[in-house]
Amino acid sequence: MYEVLVADSISNEGLAPLLEASNVNLTRKKVTEVEDLLHTYDALLVRSATTVTEDLLDKMKNLKIVARAGVGVDNIDIEASTKRGVVVINAPNGNTISTAEHTFAMMASLVRHIPQGNISVKSREWNRSAFVGTELNRKHLGIVGFGRIGSELAKRAKAFNMTVHVYDPFLTTSRAEKLGVDLLSLDDLLAVADIITVHTPLTKDTKGLLNRETLAKTKKGVYLLNCARGGIIDEEALAYYLEIGHVQGAAIDVFEVEPPTDNPLLNFDQVITTPHLGASTKEAQLNVAEDVAYDVLRFLEGNPVSSSINLPTLSKDVFEKIQPFTSLTKQLGAVLSQCMKEPVQDISVTYAGTVADLETTYITRSLLSGFLTHRIDRSVNEVNASMIAKERGITFGEKISDNTQGYANIIEVVVKGESRTFSITGTYIKDYGPRVINIDSFDIDFYPEGHLLYIRHTDQPGVIGNVGKALGDLDINIATMQVGRKQKGGEAIMMLTFDRLIEDATIESLKQASEIVTIQRIEL
Numbered sequence: 320m321y322e323v324l325v326a327d328s329i330s331n332e333g334l335a336p337l338l339e340a341s342n343v344n345l346t347r348k349k350v351t352e353v354e355d356l357l358h359t360y361d362a363l364l365v366r367s368a369t370t371v372t373e374d375l376l377d378k379m380k381n382l383k384i385v386a387r388a389g390v391g392v393d394n395i396d397i398e399a400s401t402k403r404g405v406v407v408i409n410a411p412n413g414n415t416i417s418t419a420e421h422t423f424a425m426m427a428s429l430v431r432h433i434p435q436g437n438i439s440v441k442s443r444e445w446n447r448s449a450f451v452g453t454e455l456n457r458k459h460l461g462i463v464g465f466g467r468i469g470s471e472l473a474k475r476a477k478a479f480n481m482t483v484h485v486y487d488p489f490l491t492t493s494r495a496e497k498l499g500v501d502l503l504s505l506d507d508l509l510a511v512a513d514i515i516t517v518h519t520p521l522t523k524d525t526k527g528l529l530n531r532e533t534l535a536k537t538k539k540g541v542y543l544l545n546c547a548r549g550g551i552i553d554e555e556a557l558a559y560y561l562e563i564g565h566v567q568g569a570a571i572d573v574f575e576v577e578p579p580t581d582n583p584l585l586n587f588d589q590v591i592t593t594p595h596l597g598a599s600t601k602e603a604q605l606n607v608a609e610d611v612a613y614d615v616l617r618f619l620e621g622n623p624v625s626s627s628i629n630l631p632t633l634s635k636d637v638f639e640k641i642q643p644f645t646s647l648t649k650q651l652g653a654v655l656s657q658c659m660k661e662p663v664q665d666i667s668v669t670y671a672g673t674v675a676d677l678e679t680t681y682i683t684r685s686l687l688s689g690f691l692t693h694r695i696d697r698s699v700n701e702v703n704a705s706m707i708a709k710e711r712g713i714t715f716g717e718k719i720s721d722n723t724q725g726y727a728n729i730i731e732v733v734v735k736g737e738s739r740t741f742s743i744t745g746t747y748i749k750d751y752g753p754r755v756i757n758i759d760s761f762d763i764d765f766y767p768e769g770h771l772l773y774i775r776h777t778d779q780p781g782v783i784g785n786v787g788k789a790l791g792d793l794d795i796n797i798a799t800m801q802v803g804r805k806q807k808g809g810e811a812i813m814m815l816t817f818d819r820l821i822e823d824a825t826i827e828s829l830k831q832a833s834e835i836v837t838i839q840r841i842e843l
């Protein structure tokens with residue numbers, strides 16, 4: 320049974336996939352209400368109210384996935400989640416339209432003073448001259464951050480005959496042209512826009528993007544909107560420019576601290592606000608809840624997620640195609656890690672044949688996870704494997720080759736240690752399964768699973784029989800035996816598989832024979 324904690328207000332209807340799943344036990348409680356049970360949850364679902372800190376992750380020892388029913392993940396410590404192998408997913412598409420519509424509504428309200436007019440009339444005033452507004456028609460709108468919401472907003476602005484200028488360092492000129500917007504530098508956008516709205520995520524680069532210095536470059540009388548994240552427009556700087564009358568008005572849905580209390584912006588009549596309502600529509604809430612509910616269930620049941628922040632996103636189709644190879648590389652990594660009993664500096668993997676056309680970065684993550692699992696005492700998976708490898712100073716890389724050695728596909732891994740290198744080559748044969756076809760330059764053919772002994776010995780008569788007899792005398796049944804050698808009379812290898820783990824004492828007694836060079840136990 321999977322334990323799922325829903326810590327923020329998320330649509331019940333949207334959560335139906337989880338509520339109806341027979342293998343899920345769903346709890347709707349704030350984190351503070353289940354302090355004693357935090358270690359039991361497999362999945363945590365949040366919106367923006369719960370902050371997923373490193374401290375919380377430490378308490379949630381069993382956590383496998385954090386799902387954000389919405390877009391912004393600035394309330395989740397992604398690095399700490401990745402380090403712990405916890406997948407972070409979001410629902411990036413479900414609230415785009417609602418937020419674009421809300422921004423547009425805020426813009427129209429701002430330039431026509433609708434909230435102020437509403438308050439005035441309800442105060443039994445009739446002061447028409449105090450609320451003379453400005454048309455949107457033929458105005459220049461500056462959109463900072465031209466992603467999903469920014470581009471939906473642009474469509475609506477163009478329908479109102481506005482000229483749309485955008486600043487987005489990740490947007491190509493050709494895409495801007497295709498979308499019919501004018502791509503500018505930030506400075507040029509600030510200089511030309513009558514109204515500026517921000518739609519970037521909150522990151523270290525966008526925090527305070529509009530500050531005392533940049534806001535000084537805007538037109539006198541400019542209007543500003545923030546329906547993205549508190550802090551993208553520095554609140555103190557905005558208050559200053561409102562105070563001196565340089566900024567004519569602002570519409571703010573999001574605040575640096577929510578709810579805002581002694582925020583200076585709340586003191587200005589020309590600032591209109593909403594309590595973080597961009598995504599608060601029935602439609603958006605249903606969409607985002609459904610998106611994360613399906614993804615969490617899929618993930619818990621071992622399937623790919625459709626929108627991950629810290630894992631490459633794969634379609635079901637692609638996931639099914641790469642799965643045999645991720646299992647194979649995990650096993651290859653585990654064999655390598657156990658055979659190479661010394662610190663390693665570099666892991667290099669070469670893909671050839673059909674596997675080379677697949678999502679190899681994910682397959683390499685599986686390889687690293689198989690390798691590292693046998694070296695460190697914390698949980699390693701595809702989420703945190705590359706981060707842990709980097710932390711440990713292990714470099715890794717991928718190559719593509721066309722030398723398939725006659726197989727449909729092969730994966731060769733070479734590990735460089737302080738004193739030697741070790742290599743392994745595997746293949747996946749359809750309807751037959753994974754095979755290891757070469758180990759440390761010895762051709763061989765074995766199925767990488769179960770309890771194995773990897774024995775290096777001198778190639779001379781009687782060795783194989785002696786090992787078989789010694790094990791038989793100890794009542795140990797050999798399930799399979801594969802042998803390999805490079806040249807007659809030189810060094811040779813045996814790969815034995817067993818139905819149970821072979822004890823240290825048995826290995827020590829086998830090592831007494833003079834023709835045995837090394838014995839390595841491998842557990843897969």
Ligand SMILES: NC(=O)c1ccc[n+]([C@@H]2O[C@H](COP(=O)([O-])OP(=O)(O)OC[C@H]3O[C@@H](n4cnc5c(N)ncnc54)[C@H](O)[C@@H]3O)[C@@H](O)[C@H]2O)c1
Pocket residue numbers: 390391392411414415418463464465466467468469486487488489490518519520521524525546547548572573595596597598599
């Ligand atoms: N008010 C709300 O309720 C509400 C609802 C949804 C989203 N949001 C916020 O809106 C943000 C944007 O959402 P989206 O779905 O459009 O995201 P998105 O990822 O589709 O778009 C963000 C855009 O910002 C651009 N960008 C990144 N760094 C930038 C920088 N330094 N300068 C300029 N542009 C930069 C990106 O290239 C991207 O095009 C979210 O991150 C979230 O914080 C708020």
Ligand SMILES: O=C(O)[C@H](O)COP(=O)(O)O
Pocket residue numbers: 366367368388389390391392414547595597598599
């Ligand atoms: O990033 C988002 O999706 C929005 O800010 C919505 O936040 P909410 O889920 O707390 O309404």
